Amino acid sequence: MKFTQLVGAIAKKEIREIARDGRMRLLGGIVVLLALAALAFGTQQTLRAQHEREHASERAEEQWEGQGEKNPHVAAHYGTHVFAPTSAITAIDPGVSPYLGRAVKIQAHQRGIATFSEAQDSGQRPGSFSVAIVLLQLVPLLIIALGYGLWSLERERGTLRQLLSTGVDRRALLWGKTLALFVVLAILLVPAAIVILGVLWWLGGGDGDTILRLGLLGSQYAIYFGIFAGLTLYASAAARSSRAALVIMIGVWGLFCLVTPRAATELAAALRPLPSQAELARDVAHSLEKGIDGKTDREIAVEAIVEDMMAEQGMSATGMMVDESYLEGLNLQAEAKWEDQVFDHHLRLLDDRIAAQEELVAYAGFVSPFMAMRSVSAGLSGTDVAHHRHFTEHAEEYRKALILQLNEAFAANAGTDGWNYRAGAETWKDAPAFTYQSPGASFAIRTHLVSIIALLLWLLVAFGLAIRSAKRVRVV
Amino acid sequence: MVLQAQGLVKRYGDFEALRGLDLEVGAGEVFCLLGANGAGKTTTIQLFLGFIEPSAGSAKIKGMEVRDHALETKRLLAYIPENVMLYPNLTGLENLEYFATLAGCKDLSDDGLRATLKRAGLPDDFVERPVGNYSKGMRQKVGIAMAIQRQAELLLLDEPTSGLDPKASNEFSQLVATLRDEGVAVLMATHDLFRSREVGTHIGIMKRGKLVARFDAKDVSHNDLERIYLEHMHD
Known part of the structure; x- marks a missing residue:
């Protein structure tokens, strides 16, 4: 008999046994029901977020275009809002999106920080129950429950002796048992996955990028489940008893899914601390007055920028008379430039520190595959910090462009009216529209490459251990 | 020879479970190993199964050293322990x-x-019932069925009739005798003097x-066998 046929026969027998075990049927059913319940919650949250975004975007646009006559710079102060799109995959893995804002205020003199998060709205911890949590935490428990006895129970009830007396290749036994675990998981999860895909399609996730992301997500979760399958088979073969195998694997699960995430976050916060909001605001305020170097007076610096701008336009050396409003417009642009430099500097520092924290947490994926998979899952779902940052950076670019255009409108059109100049609906309609395209799946892969490598490494280690223990499994 | 042990030794630390x-055992022969618990009968069978390795000496099946040809030698044998352990959720079939x-x-x-x-x-109406409902005798019969199905050249039996009622024990012995007559070599560890005299072609008594x-x-009657056995046990 060919090796593959042998593996198939072993898998078939294991599946039969699991299928006839009422406890396993119950456990599998509970996990599937939890996944579907989590999907229902996720769908409801995603639909609400999509609806709120649509509604708020329309209102913001109406308010902007219908704001009446106003000085352009005053309009820049009133500003408007832009909103992050809510991807359909958010229904699977909300990632950090419930904790980070989905809207950015676009206004003069202030770099917008995303606000209006679900956590702020509800004052609770939303998103803690999701399809991703079921896949990340509960499915590994199901794998442990299904797999802890695959070797150890055979040994305890004496069938291992009977099995090995047939001269069967131990590798065939290992791969047969592994295949059985995956087939049982597939029987439980594939129908649930079809329901999930249908819901995502209905939520508007039928585009190529979403399908690619879902495919990658599926393959990464398969690797993640493979890691737990490999480790469980290893524990089952190496432990003295099935009870010991179960206790060891529950311990490993706790270490991976509960202890390491908390420890890694605490360690990252201790090694790469972030400034508090008050500290950040104080530093920004100080730099706005005294420059990034702490030595440059704001007024002098702004004047220098104005002179540079005039020189660029060939006006400084000629001594020609300049329209006061035009000069005011240039002054506003110079102030905006000065402020942008300060905001950019401080937020870049903040981003660098967050990135350093994230890097530390990403390397924790080599300690816990849960950490790695959590990052990859949020990344491929477009709900990680990197996607959030991508949106806020785009919003900031938009803010700069809008403020520049309003200040230029002031400089160009105010004339002798100066601050009394009022722009009308034409100016508001001419303002650039906010368009945002979320980055593609390759962005997520690049961002989480370390975690993907960690997962692959874990898979090799897990199956290396499983193969080694299968060769050495004790019979007596 | 189908099965051959030469100077076979198994030590566990200072304790010698098997001493040379x-x-x-040739084709169509049944070698019954008698002896008290701890005499080394099960150790001998486990050495031929390759579940443990000898400390010295050689264990060969059809000329192949078990240690060096673990898979090939297992292909030639069938093993029936005291309790044939099967998957309780699966049927006999x-x-x-x-x-x-x-x-x-x-x-x-x-x-x-x-x-x-x-x-x-095995009764027909039990063939498709889960093995969890089988008596010990029925499980032993499934064990014999495995040996028949595999057309094994060598049967290793480790106290196969222990705990069986006389009828089941008799049926089991008849099956072993049939296989013997078909040319199967059998090494059987047992406490059952009567059965060993009944189906055995050769009898050995193991001690320490x-x-x-x-x-x-x-060459021996039932009475002679009992007397010889007791003499050795009381030495």
Whole structure:
């Protein structure tokens, strides 16, 4: 008999046994029901977020275009809002999106920080129950429950002796048992996955990028489940008893899914601390007055920028008379430039520190595959910090462009009216529209490459251990 | 020779479980190993199964050293322990099919497997019942069915009739005798003097890891066998 046929026969027998075990049927059913319940919650949250975004975007646009006559710079102060799109995959893995804002205020003199998060709205911890949590935490428990006895129970009830007396290749036994675990998981999860895909399609996730992301997500979760399958088979073969195998694997699960995430976050916060909001605001305020170097007076610096701008336009050396409003417009642009430099500097520092924290947490994926998979899952779902940052950076670019255009409108059109100049609906309609395209799946892969490598490494280690223990499994 | 032990020794630390065992079993022979618990009978069988490795000496099946040809030698034998352990959620038929598949049997047809179970004496109405409902005797019969299905050249029996009622024990012995007559070599560890005299062609008495007596079964009566055995046990 060919090796593959042998593996198939072993898998078939294991599946039969699991299928006839009422406890396993119950456990599998509970996990599937939890996944579907989590999907229902996720769908409801995603639909609400999509609806709120649509509604708020329309209102913001109406308010902007219908704001009446106003000085352009005053309009820049009133500003408007832009909103992050809510991807359909958010229904699977909300990632950090419930904790980070989905809207950015676009206004003069202030770099917008995303606000209006679900956590702020509800004052609770939303998103803690999701399809991703079921896949990340509960499915590994199901794998442990299904797999802890695959070797150890055979040994305890004496069938291992009977099995090995047939001269069967131990590798065939290992791969047969592994295949059985995956087939049982597939029987439980594939129908649930079809329901999930249908819901995502209905939520508007039928585009190529979403399908690619879902495919990658599926393959990464398969690797993640493979890691737990490999480790469980290893524990089952190496432990003295099935009870010991179960206790060891529950311990490993706790270490991976509960202890390491908390420890890694605490360690990252201790090694790469972030400034508090008050500290950040104080530093920004100080730099706005005294420059990034702490030595440059704001007024002098702004004047220098104005002179540079005039020189660029060939006006400084000629001594020609300049329209006061035009000069005011240039002054506003110079102030905006000065402020942008300060905001950019401080937020870049903040981003660098967050990135350093994230890097530390990403390397924790080599300690816990849960950490790695959590990052990859949020990344491929477009709900990680990197996607959030991508949106806020785009919003900031938009803010700069809008403020520049309003200040230029002031400089160009105010004339002798100066601050009394009022722009009308034409100016508001001419303002650039906010368009945002979320980055593609390759962005997520690049961002989480370390975690993907960690997962692959874990898979090799897990199956290396499983193969080694299968060769050495004790019979007596 | 189908089975051959030469100077076979097994030590566990300072304890010698087997001390230079020499033994041969040919085709159509049943060698019954008698002895008290701890005499080394089960150790001998486990050495031929390759579950443990000898400390010295050699254990060969059809000329192949078990240690060096673990898979090939297992292909030639069938093993029936004191309690044939099967998968309780699977039926007798499914258990037989599974073990026969692993052993590389060619004929796995439903009819063929049923015929084998019937030949081993398993009642028809139990063939498709989960093994969890079987008596010990029925499980032993499934064990014999595995040996028949595999067409094993060597049977290793480790106290196979222990705990069976007299009827089941008799049926089991009859099956072993049939296989013997078909040319199968059998090494059977047992406490059952009566059965060993009944089905054995050769009888050996083991004591503290050594074969202290050996004779042809036809040369001794039941009474002689009992007397010899007790003499050795009381030494």
